[in-house]
Amino acid sequence: MKALRIRGYNAAPVIEDVDIPEIGPSEVLVRVTATSLNPLDVKMQLGYMDAFFPVSFPYILGTDLAGTIERTGSRATHWRSGDEVIARVDPGSGGALAEFVIVPSDYLVRAPSSISLTDAAGLATGAGTAWQALHEMADLRPGQTVLVHAGAGGVGSFAIQLARSAGARVIATASGAGLDMVRRLGADQVIDYRNENFAEKVSDVDVVLDPIGGETQQASYGVLRTGGRLLATASPPDGALAKAHNVTATFVFHSSDASRLAKIVKRVDEGALKILVDSQVPLAGAVKAFEHQGSGRAKGKIIVSI
Numbered sequence: 529m530k531a532l533r534i535r536g537y538n539a540a541p542v543i544e545d546v547d548i549p550e551i552g553p554s555e556v557l558v559r560v561t562a563t564s565l566n567p568l569d570v571k572m573q574l575g576y577m578d579a580f581f582p583v584s585f586p587y588i589l590g591t592d593l594a595g596t597i598e599r600t601g602s603r604a605t606h607w608r609s610g611d612e613v614i615a616r617v618d619p620g621s622g623g624a625l626a627e628f629v630i631v632p633s634d635y636l637v638r639a640p641s642s643i644s645l646t647d648a649a650g651l652a653t654g655a656g657t658a659w660q661a662l663h664e665m666a667d668l669r670p671g672q673t674v675l676v677h678a679g680a681g682g683v684g685s686f687a688i689q690l691a692r693s694a695g696a697r698v699i700a701t702a703s704g705a706g707l708d709m710v711r712r713l714g715a716d717q718v719i720d721y722r723n724e725n726f727a728e729k730v731s732d733v734d735v736v737l738d739p740i741g742g743e744t745q746q747a748s749y750g751v752l753r754t755g756g757r758l759l760a761t762a763s764p765p766d767g768a769l770a771k772a773h774n775v776t777a778t779f780v781f782h783s784s785d786a787s788r789l790a791k792i793v794k795r796v797d798e799g800a801l802k803i804l805v806d807s808q809v810p811l812a813g814a815v816k817a818f819e820h821q822g823s824g825r826a827k828g829k830i831i832v833s834i
């Protein structure tokens with residue numbers, strides 16, 4: 529099979545011919561229809577995540593996938609060959625940027641029926657992280673106000689929609705073409721972060737979702753109400769600053785969770801959650817797509833069709 533592999537940290541990803549992997553009893557072999565990229569894939573390639581997700585080389589990149597079950601292990605009795613599924617494999621295992629991937633059977637979720645399997649590859653990490661942050665950590669309530677930074681990004685584009693569905697008022701930051709995109713996703717107020725200072729335009733926010741870090745995060749503590757909550761996905765929050773502003777600040781460490789992903793699929797099939805697709809490329813274009821993901825300028829999800 530074809531697979532996008534690296535042979536060491538910081539090595540250029542290369543498409544290579546490799547053997548189709550053998551499954552264990554509780555695993556399933558999925559024929560991959562599409563994979564979506566995440567900034568994590570780039571961080572994995574650079575070796576930045578070695579302390580959290582050590583890998584062995586050669587390493588096949590990719591965690592988020594959609595596809596069709598090819599073969600099931602003897603104990604993976606819940607699934608049948610031909611089932612259409614989505615999943616996120618553990619980053620330490622990787623393997624999704626390939627024609628076939630091994631997935632533990634309890635990681636699999638039935639794919640949405642209302643969208644293409646290719647688009648469904650865009651769901652797992654982006655929507656999963658937004659859901660974990662807003663619903664499981666912030667326990668977002670109707671009437672609350674949420675500031676979503678990077679609203680046109682992979683996490684932010686889902687967070688806007690989930691927050692709106694929860695009955696919250698949504699403020700989103702974006703720039704350029706992203707401004708219209710976040711409006712269409714449901715943001716009530718849009719801030720052009722390149723030309724406006726969000727800290728001067730927003731106050732008394734209940735929840736900030738920060739997928740940026742740095743100066744954006746530093747300025748975000750001050751826009752929260754007393755007792756408000758900052759949730760950071762890119763860099764750990766500053767406990768001292770949080771204390772000084774009387775707010776809570778927590779790092780979101782996204783964990784794969786099939787039951788959460790199933791709730792996300794349900795939302796998609798109800799028409800309440802859409803996938804903002806930045807671009808779709810074939811596996812041959814994955815190296816270039818990888819560079820685009822690394823630029824930090826993606827508008828929504830980059831999908832690689834396998």
Ligand SMILES: NC(=O)c1ccc[n+]([C@@H]2O[C@H](COP(=O)([O-])OP(=O)(O)OC[C@H]3O[C@@H](n4cnc5c(N)ncnc54)[C@H](OP(=O)(O)O)[C@@H]3O)[C@@H](O)[C@H]2O)c1
Binds near residue numbers: 678701760761
């Ligand atoms: N901790 C976890 O478990 C976890 C889970 C998921 C993601 N993450 C991390 O969260 C971060 C975001 O992930 P993602 O998938 O959303 O990334 P992404 O899709 O690459 O985000 C790109 C978007 O960020 C916007 N952006 C960049 N700088 C901005 C700024 N200063 N203000 C507002 N928007 C800005 C860009 O808009 P412009 O092009 O208009 O600048 C672009 O649309 C990454 O660092 C990722 O690794 C962590």
